[in-house]
Amino acid sequence: MEKWRTSRRLLSYSSKNLFDRQAYPNFENSNYLSGSGFTYHFGRICKPFKPVLHHKQNLPTYVYTLRDCINCLRSPLERFNGNTCRVQHRYFGSMATKTQRNPMFATINSDDISHFKEILGEKNVIQDEERLLTANTDWMGKYKGSSKLLLQPRSTEEVSQILKYCNSRCLAVVPQGGNTGLVGGSVPVFDEVIINLGSMNNIISFDKVSGILVCEAGCILENLVSFLDNEGFIMPLDLGAKGSCQIGGNVSTNAGGLRLVRYGSLHGNVLGLEAVLANGTMLDILGTLRKDNTGYDLKHLFIGSEGSLGIVTKVSILTPPKLSSVNLAFLACKDYFSCQNLLLEAKRKLGEILSAFEFLDGHSMDLVLNHLEGARNPLPPSMHKFYVLIETTGSDESYDKEKLEAFLLRSMEGGLISDGVLAQDINQASSFWRIREGIAEALTKAGAVYKYDLSLPVDKMYDLVEEMRIRLGPAAKVVGFGHIGDGNLHLNISIPQYDDAILAQIEPFVYEWTSKHRGSISAEHGLGLMKANKIYYSKSPETVQVMASIKKMLDPNRILNPYKVIPPSLIF
């Protein structure tokens, strides 16, 4: 009888459950805090925040500014002391990391400036302090370099000339796109020359039949999204930072984002690219073919290597057609095992239209209800242990809707779902997403929080949350949520205030646990400066050694984005 009532609820809710985000103009300005660390927003261009800087004895400290990427917040505490860059990762709980400036690198002189002005013209050689301050500082105000020079090339040839010269002079460089990275990869560590690709922002071609877009690296993701929207296509990746981040940066960091569960990673979607090597060689691997087995597929070396092997200057990317029908269900499961089985069934029964499968535990829901204004549980009062959001995106509204309804009914009858509702309209859908995406905000309101963004085998994922709960006892609230469909867990530990004794119980345990289960300590953000020395938690020494060899081969003077990705001790 209960089952029947539950099923009825699903069905009665579903009578008007279709919605199309694009169709609701009043939704265009909505910004929600994403559990993935990115803002899940609809349509509006999102500008990066400007850090608030307080100069004191020329050593700036940072006032933390809460913004979109709240789930990935880290401590702004950062100090510069002569040639040592000391970074404390309080939010992420990592131990302090010391990096020494490599004395091999030359420092900029007036001849260098003159040479760059010859190549780029006066106005593209930036020495203005205010502009340099912005370019030296990362999106979160956590990392800051002290570069004296920002270059803005307008073509691949100019990038090539810059690198050729820097290589000959042993001047270190940092490639920069929208500077929205989260691991200190896109700003100088010391005085590296900043090469910003923002002026290379032309769309070169779009083939409507194949859906293949070719563009320069400096194209802002949001602009590509708008361009494709007019053509009836979408980008295969969607990030909260899309209003600022550039496609070259996305490719260089192998950005993940919200569409990965459906369209896969950039390694599958990027068909080709053009990159400039450290010595200025222009590498044209800008293929526009889905099939090409002529030699080693070198483009993959530049996808996710965070600008340390070459500067990506152009990209060719396969874009999927835009589909119009979107549905969203908010469901309760009695245990994590049911969540896993529901995922399995959803892949099988909804496989071709499944576009999101997110989960949160009861503790996360509790936090949201207690700390997030206006949030309410869409399901009746009783708390459940787990909640799941299933989103489908397809080409035909009525068929997709019926398919989802039938699936939910079967899953409920089979006991995989304890309860559930289908969004009737865009407002209901947004209130469902608000719960999942509001967890991070609720956590910060609840007090201090240690945050970890991990990839783990789906069946092991929640074990870590439970082990951590036992390990820390009642002193901390341990919550787990994330992209279960991608195997990406957001493990968050909420405590009234930061406590080094608790941190010592969390780390290195969390990294060791992740490593033991062959997980990744960086699911989607990369290593950058922050985690370069933590690479061994996810990669074997032999593998890191091969990476270092490739780095040395392609960049013998190590001028490209030094101190990042690979442990500096291996390559200097």
Added chain:
Amino acid sequence: MEKWRTSRRLLSYSSKNLFDRQAYPNFENSNYLSGSGFTYHFGRICKPFKPVLHHKQNLPTYVYTLRDCINCLRSPLERFNGNTCRVQHRYFGSMATKTQRNPMFATINSDDISHFKEILGEKNVIQDEERLLTANTDWMGKYKGSSKLLLQPRSTEEVSQILKYCNSRCLAVVPQGGNTGLVGGSVPVFDEVIINLGSMNNIISFDKVSGILVCEAGCILENLVSFLDNEGFIMPLDLGAKGSCQIGGNVSTNAGGLRLVRYGSLHGNVLGLEAVLANGTMLDILGTLRKDNTGYDLKHLFIGSEGSLGIVTKVSILTPPKLSSVNLAFLACKDYFSCQNLLLEAKRKLGEILSAFEFLDGHSMDLVLNHLEGARNPLPPSMHKFYVLIETTGSDESYDKEKLEAFLLRSMEGGLISDGVLAQDINQASSFWRIREGIAEALTKAGAVYKYDLSLPVDKMYDLVEEMRIRLGPAAKVVGFGHIGDGNLHLNISIPQYDDAILAQIEPFVYEWTSKHRGSISAEHGLGLMKANKIYYSKSPETVQVMASIKKMLDPNRILNPYKVIPPSLIF
């Protein structure tokens, strides 16, 4: 009125148009010749043919044996003359290629044999002539080496020990899986030691929630397909050679096949692998994660490098859930432009269920009707200029069927389709596929044929066919067909008998044309020995130079699969 009638035909045919290949047992033994060069068959394990060898003065020549991969047939003419391997590619029309044995390489001696027996045990060190003959000869009987030693390791550690020793002795090796490659990549060129992975055929794990399979490299694709079938999953690739080919070989050659249009390439589906480098280093990058941004993604170096950078020993692969509903439509279009637009619309309207989009021109249909026994045009008598097959695969029979019908009706009303029928049952479906897949057989029956397997931008693809037609005049019949959904053209030139004057008109024009349009001279078969020296048609000198540097770095003694992929002149 005509439109109405046509639409009616579609609808009346569609009343029983659903079929499920798996559900028809009498179809299990059907083998059709695939236009992609692979057999598209349902269920039955397909064994490789054994070449018929005629020995004469110890210099074997080959009697050509017609078999599955008829679209990729090449001349069996091959001669060995001392240390020179001369290969004539008559069917593919390529110029003869001379390769010299590299004198750097040592030759096997009795100490080596003893050492290998210590590592592997007596029975896994093969010197038997008959077994060596098979292992020395490629699937098509086109390439033949003269190796005196075949090793059969049973573990990664054994592969490591073999390579460590071979590297120290400068003994060249050729890794071998199912030996189903089509470009001479999997057999020795001279006396390289053959390392066959067939004994490493264990499934290590399968995660039903994530669909991630981990297995040893020697697992036969068909066996993995059967294993997954029981679990409700499929492999993301399907090849005619699946009864023999091994997953390690598939990964090493970045095999394409029939599911690429739906599931993408192995670069997107392989999550991790284990490989042994030339010096014996075991590289563990066997991740099972969808998201992992910790350093350079080295696995991609081994996907498609044809065993020249390392020997793949284990593979982790993301497998899609098995879907039950399949539909097939056979359609006519008035011009190539309509085919392109139909593809565009199909991607948009059927995007999530589209599983094949193949095309053939009227000349191809003409050949099939004239030369293929029992073949008939499913559409009324009038010949059309182009034909398209659209297959959908989804999770729900009734929804998918309705969706396809609605799409076809709209496309017909919009003028994209001139006529069309939907398969009512498995027999009709197989008769439709018989036309597309029978083109290659019809071509061989019609006389001599020059064949090219090219990747080209979809909008340019058919221009090459038309230019070739004008170029060759009435002396040759030029036909075009292929995987338009993947941008993969099969260009075939049919003439009564081979004619060097005509060949000279075809080549190098066809390669130059492909190169000019940034196409690929090897869409899915790789370069191997056959096309190593033709790499520059598809890759820039700078790109090839980087490939060569990577090869030299990872394999300083060049022992791994020498003479292949990279032009030997660059690496020796």
